[in-house]
Amino acid sequence: MNIDEFQLRGKEMIEYICEYLRTLEGKRVTANVDPGYLRPMLPKEAPAKGESWDAIMRDVDSKIMPGITHWQHPRFHAYFPAGNSFPSILGDMLSDAIGCIGFSWASSPACTELETIVLDWYAKAIDLPPEFLAEHKSSKGGGVIQGSASECILVTMLAARTQAIRTLKEQDPNTEDSAFLPRLVAYCSTEAHSCVEKAAMIGLVKLRVLEPDEKGSLRGKRLESAIREDVSNGLVPFFVSTTLGTTGSCSFDNLVEIGPICKLYPNIWLHVDGAYAGNAFICPEMRPFMAGIEHADSFNTNPNKWLLVNFDCSCLWVRDRVKLTSALVVNPLYLQHAKSGESIDYRHWGIPLSRRFRALKLWFVMRSYGITGLQKYIRNHIRLARRFETLMRRDKRFEITNDVRVGLVCFRLKESDEINQELLANINASGRLHMIPARVMGKYILRFCVIKENATEDDIDYAVDVIEEHATEVMLAHYE
Numbered sequence: 001m002n003i004d005e006f007q008l009r010g011k012e013m014i015e016y017i018c019e020y021l022r023t024l025e026g027k028r029v030t031a032n033v034d035p036g037y038l039r040p041m042l043p044k045e046a047p048a049k050g051e052s053w054d055a056i057m058r059d060v061d062s063k064i065m066p067g068i069t070h071w072q073h074p075r076f077h078a079y080f081p082a083g084n085s086f087p088s089i090l091g092d093m094l095s096d097a098i099g100c101i102g103f104s105w106a107s108s109p110a111c112t113e114l115e116t117i118v119l120d121w122y123a124k125a126i127d128l129p130p131e132f133l134a135e136h137k138s139s140k141g142g143g144v145i146q147g148s149a150s151e152c153i154l155v156t157m158l159a160a161r162t163q164a165i166r167t168l169k170e171q172d173p174n175t176e177d178s179a180f181l182p183r184l185v186a187y188c189s190t191e192a193h194s195c196v197e198k199a200a201m202i203g204l205v206k207l208r209v210l211e212p213d214e215k216g217s218l219r220g221k222r223l224e225s226a227i228r229e230d231v232s233n234g235l236v237p238f239f240v241s242t243t244l245g246t247t248g249s250c251s252f253d254n255l256v257e258i259g260p261i262c263k264l265y266p267n268i269w270l271h272v273d274g275a276y277a278g279n280a281f282i283c284p285e286m287r288p289f290m291a292g293i294e295h296a297d298s299f300n301t302n303p304n305k306w307l308l309v310n311f312d313c314s315c316l317w318v319r320d321r322v323k324l325t326s327a328l329v330v331n332p333l334y335l336q337h338a339k340s341g342e343s344i345d346y347r348h349w350g351i352p353l354s355r356r357f358r359a360l361k362l363w364f365v366m367r368s369y370g371i372t373g374l375q376k377y378i379r380n381h382i383r384l385a386r387r388f389e390t391l392m393r394r395d396k397r398f399e400i401t402n403d404v405r406v407g408l409v410c411f412r413l414k415e416s417d418e419i420n421q422e423l424l425a426n427i428n429a430s431g432r433l434h435m436i437p438a439r440v441m442g443k444y445i446l447r448f449c450v451i452k453e454n455a456t457e458d459d460i461d462y463a464v465d466v467i468e469e470h471a472t473e474v475m476l477a478h479y480e
């Protein structure tokens, strides 16, 4: 494809995208295909000779689209939002066209500098403590874009592990680093995302998974008694992963209680995962839910979940960037450059070397919407979640199982898990609405998340109608 053809096909692709988004509502939300559906439809090998663009796009329509779960569909209420907006798509297009690989300042200065600046913008917009900003020369903190919240948690856990091993090594310099690993222990609650468990697996450290209170919030006393017990058994607590807005039910751990306990143990790194709900702190009225953030060593939130930015864009801020980078620095000659000492080289802040220019889409979104536009978006979702809650509470067959604070409502029929599973399976099979379940505090629940950028009351009312209709059917089938 040459540049003239790209110009033509690019315009056609924009048309195709607009048509896709305009007509989404008429489609099933979920794909109606079985595993392996695609293989018989495609040749066994890549074509030897290049094919026409028209032929490729015909296959997109007839073979790929039927296998798509439409995350941007107005009836998609599963998981958390997959952030999306036109300014963000345009940002990614430009990033792809520039095609730079921003592993060091020198490898594309604007790519690095915009990331640092936009992360400072966002940190201020959600009112993170100033220590997390990179803007002052004397600052030890700063922000970085990672590919996912899982990576944010992994790299902070690895950084905390390095710090803890260093301290232990001061007392015991002749011991191999790996010999300290069996003594290290990290903590999270049963409601934390499974990526914390995965990080501990990768890091070869113990993880104690603690029971939260009846609201799903990890409390200080519970953590304190676990830490004391472990210390008395000769273990070294080194990392506490807390969550503001858990995946299952959007509960919030109690940082006001947890923070001071972590401070009592110099090796403990306190991480705060706000992958979804952290974005809501752009609204001042939501900030009481981040009380205690001043105790955190690091914080992450994903604009690619709830700030209209396309995947991937997971923001991580650390209080002390040297503690992060010292776990991750390797420095071959071919990556060094003349300005290394004066600039940020983001390759030291994460696992991959190569990095896309992701700051561009976050910058486009922040500038196009402005803080007030983004607040309006978040507030609309919270308002609609409350509407859904109110409507569902009116139907006495249902119970609401979480405190609705952001865009997620958890509910269930006041019936057995089996009936609730059947309800969800029927709704999803109908293709009219898509939700997923979770097990929260031992209970099987259905999660309803407000997802669409400009979701309306009608979208919520439609969802309630579909759920009620299916509930009636399931109950009739069981009790007739």
Ligand code: PLP
Pocket: 080, 147, 148, 149, 150, 151, 193, 195, 243, 245, 246, 247, 273, 274, 275, 276, 302, 314
């Ligand atoms: N943390 C929380 C609270 C989440 O809800 C999720 C995913 O939904 C994650 C972490 C993992 O996110 P990612 O897919 O960015 O790794």
